Amino acid sequence: MIKKSVFFAFAIIIAPHITTAATCSRINLTRCLDSVCAINMSANPSARCQYCGTADAGLPPANLRAVGTATSKNTISARDLKSAPTDPGERYVWATEKCLSIVANCTTDDVDETYDELIEKSCTAAGLAMDTASLQKRAATNNKTQSACTNEITVCITADNKCGANYSKCTDDAAFDGFFATCAVNATGCTNFTRAALDTIDAARKNTLSATSANIDAIAGAHKTARENKLSSINSGCKNDSDFNKCVNTVCKNNTSDNCATDKTIATALCEFYKTACTKIK
Secondary structure: OOOOOOOHHHHHHHHHHOOOOOOOOHHHHHHHHHHHHOOOOOOOOOHHHHHHOOHHHOOOOHHHOOOOOOOOOOOOOHHHHOOOOOOHHHHHHHHHHHHHHHOOOOOHHHHHHHHHHHHHHHHHHOOOOOOHHHHHHHHHHHOOOHHHHHHHHHHHHOOOOOOOOOOHHHOOHHHHHHHHHHHHHHOOOOHHHHHHHHHHHHHHHHHHHHHHHHHHHHHHHHHHHHHHHHHHHHHHHHHHHHHHHHHHHHHHHHHOOOOOOOOOHHHHHHHHHHHHHHHHOO
């Protein structure tokens, strides 16, 4: 139904007032909703659609916009109606919340099953082909939050064909601005949160790129240090033929019975590469 997801939070708030055995008076529920959505309906069959259906139905005629004067305990007073939203989707949400607190034992399901059809019939009278899915989408759009909009735009802008998950394709501000503009336009119902979303996502981009840069510098620095340490070690080994002599001693110890006491020619030849390497190290 139209508002089942929109009013889920309201159902939780109202739940303590619902008892398992009691039933909802849908007559009283309709009377309550009509006090908000069907003002002067006898003279304006499109009232429910114009007040609580869709802005596409236009405004009620100027001479029929006066607030109703119903004073039943199951209606919303003229005084309270002064604070009702003017946007039809928001007004329906507001009316549902108010009426569920006035008419005992009713739920959002009762509102859906009782009043959605009445609104659709009113919209037909207004010459509109109302569709439930369209109304539901409109209601969801009207209730988007800053957080939801920021998340939606973030998912869009970090797609592989845009900035990428690590923003590697948006190191340039112009590229980022272009992708953000595209994603912001596609995020329906987020106009009021575009600036906040831009600030949040741009900060995330800069932090990510900064961390990536720092990580690259750290890796490069580690390799540089390793190379310098290795070079220092090699230079130390070349000093006074230290590594060459160690090599000769090892070869003599492992390969001769007298530790090269009589002849080191073979060991010297095998270890000559140390001297050759040392001549090429700067």
